[in-house]
Amino acid sequence: MPAAEIQVTLPDGSEKRLAAGSTGADLARAIGPGLAKAALAVRVDGQVLDLARPLPGDMGSVRVAILTDKDPQALDVLRHSSAHVLATAVRQLFPHAKIGFGPPIDDGFYYDFDIPTPFSPEDLEKIEAKMREVAQADYPFVREEVTREEAKRRFADDPLKLERIDDLGPDEVISIYTDGPFVDLCRGPHVPSTGRIKHFKLLHAAGAYWRGDERRQMLQRIYGTAWFTKDDLEAYLRRLEEAKKRDHRLLGRQLDLFSIQEDVGPGLIFWHPKGAMLQFQLRRFIEDTILARGYQLVYTPNVTREELFLRSGHLPLYAANQFPPMAAGEGESETVRYRVKPMNCPMHILIYAAQQRSYRDLPLRLAEIANVYRNERSGTLHGMLRVRGLTMDDAHIFVRPDQIEAEIFQLLDIVELVLGQTFGLSYRLDLATRPDKKLGADATWDQAERALEEALKHRGATYRIDQGGGAFYGPKIDVKFNDAIGREWQGATIQLDFEQPESSPSASGSSTRGRTTGPTAR
């Protein structure tokens, strides 16, 4: 027996009674005509829903907020709806385009299309013009719930959507949204109609693998941005312009700090005198910082017999990122393969293992500001922020299990001192857990992941879980920050490794290795 009335509690604590089956729009109207006009969506017990959805009436009083353009959550809704308008326009101009995903993102939205010929800049202009027509037409966003069979029938010509439908769990509600001529499989919510979307701009097109998987087909992605007011849109576009002026690649040239020479190769940095002085000062600062915290400096070779990286487990799993081997003659006729080092771990472990160690020696903190070379994929290179040759502030700490937490605390302190206090960067912590390609037993991973998470929790740090983002030898805490253009980069990383000490000939089985990489980049 459904209740004849539903009771809602508004954000200001007041309560309202509505007839059963009333929608968010009904509630807004009941509160006032101004709000009814400004309303975009509702938030019911924390969940954002379409204005046209009936409010749930079967669980007593619900907390309901009417979302307007004042609410940041409403901006996501607007952008999600903008993505649908984009797809609506593309389908009008390119009826054969198959649709992928079209979510809201920070500062905007995108939509992926499977289309034989990629979009040209002129296409984007036409699409944006068509989007304005779609917005002007003020099509309502109509939601319906369908069965799995019905959904498959409706999207029979859209293989990407069919794949998505197959991935939906048996209990999930399948909803589709229609705006004018366009129908999309979509979770929602959306603004009431396309007319609410007024201030937007398409930014650029780019290739993007279906589901981010490079083994799958390449789709054509269109990025755009959308805002509630013209001022917001213009301010955003201005911000992009300003950010361009602060691009380190531009400043590097203007201030004569560094260059990259085609004769030498991509991702390899030449530090000019002024830039080198900056690096010199930074190194001194880092060295002072870590020496004061019980780290000991070491220096190790830049090349090594390949054997070392075989033993450490790097080669099978990391070879794609290492430069190919070079040969050197040794002895009478023998040729031995050498590798440039991409990281220092095996080297530092050799120093640790060079003599008998007692648990009394722990923690042993070995640090090196080292040049390493990695064969990064050409498409990922970017100025000084993604390179093939870099100088890393790298340390390996050999610890007993009961010392792990204290060391992680100190590492996070160093991160805060350098990134936060010294450079004023706001950064984020990610706990990256075991990847598919990995060494070691699950029990070891359980232990390592738990140790990192405990340290984060005890410190009261906020962090996110990066599922499967760990290194092949252990989980890690990644420190990420944004550059002047708003792009995100990985700075420091704190990693736990139970494996390499074990596979190393004389390292103690009870020791564990922590490792940190600082922000010194080259």
Added chain:
RNA sequence: GCCACCGUAGCUCAGUGGUAGAGCUCUCGAUUCGUAAUCGAGCGGUCGUCGGUUCAAGUCCGACCGGUGGCUCCA
């Protein structure tokens, strides 16, 4: 690596297959009240590289090198 776009003077960029250009910088000169940009002149280019098409290629085609944006912030 993959997709798109781009590569012309030190920098920013124009340049329907037919004799390589502009602004800024720089050098010199003039002028001045000219507060880094007043006026004039000059310097500066195998048009990324290699090959092809053509009577003729910066322009069209191919390969390569390099750069820019992007490659799950999941229906």
